[in-house]
Amino acid sequence: MNQKALKTLEYHKIITQLAQYASSDSGKELCRNLIPSTDYHEIVRAQQETTDAATRVRQKGSISFGGVRDIRPSLKRLDVGSALGMAEILSISSLLTVSARVKAYGRHEDSELPEDSLEESFRMLEPLTPVNTEIKRCILSEEEVSDDASPGLHHVRRSMRSINDKIHTQLNSILNSNRTYLQDAVITMRDGRYCLPVKSEHKSQVSGMVHDQSSTGSTLFIEPMAIVKLNNDLRALEIQEQKEIEMVLADLSNQLAPYLNELETDFEILTKLDFIFAKAALSKHYNASEPIFNTKRIINIKDGRHPLLDPSKVVPITIHLGRDFDLLIVTGPNTGGKTVSLKTVGLFTLMGQSGLHIPAFDGSELAVFDEVFADIGDEQSIEQSLSTFSAHMTNIVHILGQADSNSLCLFDELGAGTDPTEGAALAISILSFLHNMKCRTMATTHYSELKVFALTTPGVENACCEFNVETLKPTYRLLIGVPGKSNAFAISQKLGLPDYIIDDAKTHLEAKDETFEDLLTHLEENRVTIEKERIQIASYKLEVEQLKTRLTQKEERLDERRDHMIREAKEEAQRILRDAKETADQTIRSINKLAADSGVAKELEAQRSKLRNKLQDVDSSLSLKNEKKQPGKQIDPRKLKLGDGVKVLSMNLNGTVSSLPNAKGDLYVQMGILRSLVNLSDLELLHEESVSTPAGIGSRKSGSGSSSTRMSKSFSISPEINLIGMTTDEAIPQLDKYLDDAYLAHLPQVRVVHGRGTGALKNAVHKHLKKLKYVKDFRLGAFGEGDSGVTIVTFK
Template sequence: MNSKTLHTLEFDKIIALLAERAVSAPGKALCHALVPMTDLPEIERAQAETEAALSRIRMKGELRLSGLRDVSASVKRLDVGGTLSTSELYAISTLLDLSERARNYGAHEEAEPDPDALEASFTALSPLPKEKRELKHCILSEELVADTASAELSRIRRQMKTADERMHSALQEEINRHKSYLMDTIVTMRNGSYCLAVKSEYKSKLPGVVHDQSSTGSTVFIEPLVAVRLNNEYRELVIAEQQEITKILAALSALLTPCTAALLANQKILAALDFVFAKARLASSMQASKPLFNTERIVEIKDGRHPLIPRDKVVPISIRIGEDFTLLIITGPNTGGKTVSLKTMGLFTLMGQAGLHIPAFQGSRLAVFRDVFADIGDEQSIEQSLSTFSGHMKNVVEILASADSDALCLFDELGAGTDPTEGAALAIAILSFLQNIGARTVATTHYSELKVYALSTKGVENASCEFDVATLRPTYRLLIGIPGKSNAFAISKKLGLPDYIIEEAKTHIEQNDAAFEDLLTRLEADRRTIEAERKEILAYRTEIEELKTRHEKADQNLDERKERILEKARAEAERILAEAKESADQSIRRINRLSADSGLLRELEKERTGLRERLKAVEKTAPKKEAVKAAKPAVLHIGDSVRVLSMDHDAIVSTLPDKNNRLFVRMGVLRTQVSADDVVLIEEEAASAKGAKRGYSGAAPTFGKASHISPEINLIGKTVDEALGELDKYLDDALLAHLNSVRVIHGRGTGALKKGVLAWLKKQPYVKKFEDAHFDDGGEAVTVVTFR
């Protein structure tokens, strides 16, 4: 990638922002080494890593890698059999500690989605638990070896502590003994020895070694003889301590020697993770998104914000190239945002190809360019005797020599700095050449000739930076497809230039140029009118949608109120029926008990049958759930309540329609197959389904008990009278639930209960037959009753 372009588009400033967000020296080094890539798989891998790190930060918080140091030099010393220092071993201990922390952070949990782009990096870390444990046990800091590193070191340090205490005790005794000779009663250090500050006139009174004297000569610093002997003993212990520490360091170095490859791999992985998480932190701070890459050399930036402009001042821009046109010419007044548009497109391309997210709306597209060229800014050079035009033209020559179809070329004020006619002609020729070789090119200009060139040439498009003449301020909106005006006359008039000068200036403009500028003015006015009308239409459309929604909601509330009233009526009817049936059943059972031995039983049974038929007739006249909507296969769910039209019965959906549009439904214990066109959803079910979980089925009135009543009754342990009373009520419920048959469990026992039940069943007119159950289903202990 062209290094000059990186500087021109301020990519180095983005790198500086990135390096600030790395927490380790190796990670910062990777940040500073980052350059745009040209291999699409590598770019997509880097983008996926940035996205994965951003996702992990949101889900798990930050990955802390501070304290990571470069240990490659120490590893080289291990490879040649060298012994590492305490600080080097502490750095390796920190490296292993961070490796374990990062591995735990990156551990994939079952509740998480599939492994991301960083999963392999976390898995490849080797914390070396045995070696790490030994280092943590022996090395406490960069300068301190633990007392417990070895038994000998622990013994030596205990002796050193004792010797130090003896030293202080001896010196305190000397102070007390010679207090009158001393300048001060404190112990000082001179040349590594403990000394007392003695008045110079009494120096012969204190036997010892003179180490120093004050600048005035009034004080002499003397090490007492007793301290000399004790200090010698202490120094011997210090030497022994150092020798033991050397042995410990050598042993730890030998322990790490077989692990050098793993140490280097861990350092490389942690540095890379620090680098990737720095990219994620930068993306988060910029509110950036992952760009979509393509091989068609299409660039489409949606609401892009230049990352180096303060967030409270930057104005999002949308710019595109490569799909409908390959050359974009941006016109408009100065300070209108033309240069910012150029730099935004170029910088976003560099950032995207470097694996960085871009501060633009989700779904922005970038292409992979082999090279990006930019001629932006003042190229005047006094040292090289170059004018502005010469400086720019030198860059243009270099760009034309290197550009090809895989290049993005950006020109600011192409052809400026010389005669307008010749400058415009050169600019058109340069842009035509770049378009012919297939390069993607964006150029800014003030020349009207280039606006005409864009209007008349296929594959070339005009764009303008909107400018509000009334306020003399740019809006920074980029309008593709519309050429811009320089607005020189309008701006000059607003700034106070006299009208007669402006009118005189207009006479010097050629008629064609004036007509063209007038056309641009009319186009701009029409565009503003159309945009205002579009906003008005959008407001009307929004208002209509709100009114429509409000009316639909009112209709829905009306339907719901109607359904609640009907439901209340149905519930009341069912309650009245249930009470009437229960009252009739109780009366009949009492009469049965009172007249069991009389001749009235047959007459009462006939009356009871007539009463049951009348109840059924009343039940049929009760309010039914209104089926209002034909069921379509796409809206049927298992458990829905439907009405089978051909059978005129309610049912519950058991299966969804098959390829032949047939499904199974359940009517009580009966399961049958019907056509989906033969069923309709019951409105109450459709209404209740809005607030219920899918699969819940409310029962229809006719089959309300079919989903609750058991297909069998257990009478074991009851007397014959008790059993017949319960059996009578149960069979009535089974008939109302439209069960075809039931099982009566009476057991074997003495046979009295079974005999009483069978005798009672023989007298019931609604019983078609009864027989013992199959041997495998209860045999003689169970009677299967089939209804008429």
């Protein structure tokens, strides 16, 4: 891959960011040396490794390779039989420690998970735990070896401590007895031997060997004769200690020598893994995805974001090239995003062929190119440098000499910097040459001739960067299939250029140019209209899908509810029939028994009456007949109050008074969620104990047990309960039983009438409702529902 394209497309800035995510020096070096590959299989393998590393990071978190050191020079020394120093052995130990940690990270906790492309690398790591444990036991730091590293070293250091103690005892004794002769009451060392600081005028008073003197000459550092032998012994032990340390290091080196291949493999694998996980970290930073590579030279980028632009401001672009056309000409005003589009395509290609994910939507496609060529003006690049026409043409000549059908060519403002007519002609000739070679090419331009060339040439397509003339701002959206306008007149008019100047400028346009610009304006207007309608249609489709889903769910719930009710009814009918059969069998047995006795007629008639009554009870329980209306007692309108419990006879429903009667005797009654205007003559005042009783149940005996009662409740449970006048202890049990009945009857919501009063009953009701699992929510009544004297309860 040519270096000029890498520099022009700012590939090195991506590599710099990548190196920052590597933990080890060797991993950073591998990142810095990364270049795009042209081998399809190598690219796919590198992409898969990045994806697998990113997946592991999401599942297990990140991992550090910071302890990886370059041990290759040490391995060469081991190979020739040399002993390593403490720092070198500790570097190998650090590498082995990282190997153990990374190998543990690489193990799958779930053995059923499939192996990925990194599995073999994790498996090949050799932590050499026994050798590493021995190194950590013997060497504490780069300057300290443990006393227990060897028996000889332990013995020598114990002897050294004993002699040190003796020397200090002797020196302290001399120091205390000759303090007047000493410059300071301290013990010092000179040339590795213990000394005392003696005043120069008293040197004859302290017998010993002079080792040094102060810069002023007033102090002499004398080794007393009493400790000369002890210092000599200590020096000999120090020499012996160094020999023991060298023996320890030699022994550790011998233990490492058989594992040269394993150690080198560990270093290479950890460096590679550090590099791969750095690519995964960069992918996470960019919120990138793995591109799909093909060998058909097709590019299809979905919502691509240039990685070097501010993520909060960059506008995603969708662009395709190579399937229906191999040459794309992008037009539009300056600062509209044309150069960014070029650089995005080129940089994505370089990143993808380097095994890096690209910041685009899943499913984006890239092609494998042998070369990427870019002639992009730097006026909009970070460096802000300018290029001349001759420099551009020199670069284009080089591109034309090197490009082939496996190349991607990018041109920014092709043919600019010279006479527009000649520049446009040159640009068309250059693009025609590349198009005939089937080279994948993108070019930006202002020339109308190139727009016509794209419209009239097969395999060539127009594109533009959208510009909002009203706001004079680009939208940075790339629109393929639509040529762009320069918008020079519109922009100038918005900026305040007089109309007479703009009208005069239009007269200098050729008729064909003006017609072409009008055509572009008409196409742009149609495109904007179609885009708005497309968005509106998509919104309608989404709304229809949501309504369809809700309707389907509602039908499923109704079907389930119907099936449940039918199943319960069948079970109840079967139970009733079993009871009837048992009764009939028992009656027949009794008849047979009585037949043999006297007075059979009288007893037989009694048994028949008993059977007839039983069958009537069965018929009553199966037929769920409506209770006949009972004429209600006339209600005195003067005694009627808001919140009183009443029964609407025509509807057979219980409710509460929500307004006082007018002159005609009409008033509003709230019955659950239904509020209706009824007349006093159609009302019956309910007693408090019957407010919560389901209509039609309290006056009828159950002839078939509890199951029949439940079935009756499911059809006639009242939509409200009146607790006014009750104490808290009386109201809560009544409320609890009523809510159970209402929930079993599948009522969606009910009203609890508790009145205003002191609020104690309301608070007790609300506290109890919070404890019930089948209550979805509850609220105080709104205006017309009873206000704060009523609580509306909704079931799940």
